[in-house]
Amino acid sequence: MPADTVYGLSCSAFDESAVDRIYRIKYRFEGKPFIILISDIDQLKLLKIDPKEAEPIKQYWPGGLTYICNAPKTPEWLQRGTKTLAVRLPDHRDLRSLIKQVGPIVSTSANLYARKPATSLAEAVKYFGENLDFYVDVGKIDGLPSTIVKLRSGKLEVLRKGAVKILD
Numbered sequence: 001m002p003a004d005t006v007y008g009l010s011c012s013a014f015d016e017s018a019v020d021r022i023y024r025i026k027y028r029f030e031g032k033p034f035i036i037l038i039s040d041i042d043q044l045k046l047l048k049i050d051p052k053e054a055e056p057i058k059q060y061w062p063g064g065l066t067y068i069c070n071a072p073k074t075p076e077w078l079q080r081g082t083k084t085l086a087v088r089l090p091d092h093r094d095l096r097s098l099i100k101q102v103g104p105i106v107s108t109s110a111n112l113y114a115r116k117p118a119t120s121l122a123e124a125v126k127y128f129g130e131n132l133d134f135y136v137d138v139g140k141i142d143g144l145p146s147t148i149v150k151l152r153s154g155k156l157e158v159l160r161k162g163a164v165k166i167l168d
Contacts, residue, residue: 001136003037004090005064005143005163006117007110007124009132010037012102013047016077019106025131027113031080034108035066035146036087039100046104047085048073054087056151061089062096064143064163068150078106088146109145117145 001010009025011018013036022034038044041061044051053069054061071078071085079085088107090096099105109117110124118124121137147162156166 002138003107004092008107010105013104033080034106036104037107038104039096062091064146066146066148
């Protein structure tokens with residue numbers, strides 16, 4: 001389904017078996033956590049993250065900015081031993097509405113590990129075939145992946161350049 005920047009694989013962040021299934025489907029076996037999409041900053045509380053954690057990036061949300069925040073109390077199947085969680089408040093009204101109804105969702109690019117993300121339904125089907133429960137087709141998506149940042153020494157450090165330019 002579209003994840004506001006690229007096509008993504010998604011499931012409820014609170015369904016451990018569904019999250020594990022996405023790791024298996026993608027052949028992603030290292031401990032790197034998936035991005036979690038939220039509908040508003042208050043949903044951070046559902047992930048056991050203090051909403052004050054989002055203070056440094058509020059000006060960029062909603063949008064294509066993923067923020068790695070401290071999450072020591074977040075379930076292990078989400079933070080994968082890192083004690084952090086990558087979260088994003090997407091700039092897509094329909095997606096935020098869905099997340100508001102179902103709660104935070106896992107989102108990871110629709111590709112097999114280390115391959116180019118799918119930009120169309122046809123590419124996603126080529127990667128995953130019948131391994132997914134359903135597909136949502138919105139045509140071709142040529143968006144940039146999200147920018148990923150982390151707070152280090154009081155400043156935002158860019159870990160991956162993408163859809164959002166960080167102001168100095």
